[in-house]
Amino acid sequence: xxxxxxxxxxxxxxxxxxxxxxxxxxxxxxxxxxxxxxxxxxxxxxxxxxxxxxxxxxxxxxxxxxxxxxxxxxxxxxxxxxxxxxxxxxxxxxxxxxxxxxxxxxxxxxxx
Numbered sequence: 593x594x595x596x597x598x599x600x601x602x603x604x605x606x607x608x609x610x611x612x613x614x615x616x617x618x619x620x621x622x623x624x625x626x627x628x629x630x631x632x633x634x635x636x637x638x639x640x641x642x643x644x645x646x647x648x649x650x651x652x653x654x655x656x657x658x659x660x661x662x663x664x665x666x667x668x669x670x671x672x673x674x675x676x677x678x679x680x681x682x683x684x685x686x687x688x689x690x691x692x693x694x695x696x697x698x699x700x701x702x703x704x
Contacts, residue, residue, distance in 0.1 A: 608638030617653035638670030
């Protein structure tokens with residue numbers, strides 16, 4: 593029951609809005625993330641999640657991410673995880689979802 597979801601705002605191009613998620617993402621809190629994410633997807637062209645402050649995530653957290661990704665795809669909107677804590681990244685690696693939701697870091701030549 594320890595989750596905080598706040599908006600970090602839209603990116604400069606208006607492509608997506610980032611939600612910053614802090615705390616524990618589990619069965620008791622995953623619906624809160626889904627509700628917040630769907631509100632963004634209804635109003636903006638995309639959703640990015642900053643999960644760098646998530647201390648724990650279980651299977652219901654993964655299900656919430658999957659639900660948001662499916663909703664974004666259904667509405668032709670973007671979905672990505674902009675940042676992830678070690679526990680989140682590790683769970684996504686185990687489930688082979690890292691490449692699907694977490695963009696690869698840019699190389700030096702791509703960033704200039």
